[in-house]
Amino acid sequence: DAKTTQPPSMDCAEGRAANLPCNHSTISGNEYVYWYRQIHSQGPQYIIHGLKNNETNEMASLIITEDRKSSTLILPHATLRDTAVYYCIVRRAGNQFYFGTGTSLTVIP
Amino acid sequence: DVKVTQSSRYLVKRTGEKVFLECVQDMDHENMFWYRQDPGLGLRLIYFSYDVKMKEKGDIPEGYSVSREKKERFSLILESASTNQTSMYLCASAQGGISGNTIYFGEGSWLTVV
Numbered sequence: 001d002a003k004t005t006q007p008p009s010m011d012c013a014e015g016r017a018a019n020l021p022c023n024h025s026t027i028s029g030n031e032y033v034y035w036y037r038q039i040h041s042q043g044p045q046y047i048i049h050g051l052k053n054n055e056t057n058e059m060a061s062l063i064i065t066e067d068r069k070s071s072t073l074i075l076p077h078a079t080l081r082d083t084a085v086y087y088c089i090v091r092r093a094g095n096q097f098y099f100g101t102g103t104s105l106t107v108i109p
Numbered sequence: 110d111v112k113v114t115q116s117s118r119y120l121v122k123r124t125g126e127k128v129f130l131e132c133v134q135d136m137d138h139e140n141m142f143w144y145r146q147d148p149g150l151g152l153r154l155i156y157f158s159y160d161v162k163m164k165e166k167g168d169i170p171e172g173y174s175v176s177r178e179k180k181e182r183f184s185l186i187l188e189s190a191s192t193n194q195t196s197m198y199l200c201a202s203a204q205g206g207i208s209g210n211t212i213y214f215g216e217g218s219w220l221t222v223v
Contacts (some may be wrong), residue, residue: 034212042112043199043214044152087152096167097142097203097212099152 021090128187132200135149139205155199
């Protein structure tokens with residue numbers, strides 16, 4: 001049973017907004033949505049998380065649908081350094097963090 | 110800043126050897142995790158621990174065991190290493206509770222079993 005579903009890869013032009021979608025249709029009411037990214041050969045890096053409301057920080061914005069079954073991570077002005085694998089995660093009951101296979105984002109000059 | 114430190118960055122071990130991967134965190138987190146990462150499969154949870162001496166199986170515990178004798182330290186043990194355990198291993202920690210607590214990762218340990 002899938003916990004999160006993301007497209008395997010996406011491209012984005014440098015300077016444009018990158019919109020990364022995620023489906024989490026089985027999310028429970030008290031489970032948060034997290035986004036991380038991983039640059040090759042490094043540990044994943046935290047980006048943002050949310051429960052119901054949209055969230056914004058210095059790195060990105062997170063848009064969660066009203067039914068909470070999907071979300072979108074927005075990088076407002078993508079740079080070459082944003083090329084990475086992006087993981088959408090829901091925190092399962094029992095404190096587990098479940099990672100899917102992520103979206104490989106390539107920012108093109 | 111939270112720091113999760115994995116003792117070895119790169120290891121090469123022989124088939125059948127016993128392998129210890131050590132992880133230490135400095136933020137007094139209750140929860141600690143071990144994942145492995147393989148191309149095309151993403152991060153898969155092996156074991157996690159929500160308290161000292163407590164452990165729970167993740168999605169792929171077979172062939173692994175763990176030890177958490179102190180709050181800050183979580184060890185992954187391969188009793189008899191096999192070639193299909195060649196992978197990148199990631200340790201992580203987080204505060205306890207179901208609410209929004211960020212998980213922090215170490216830099217990873219690349220294990221090759223020959």
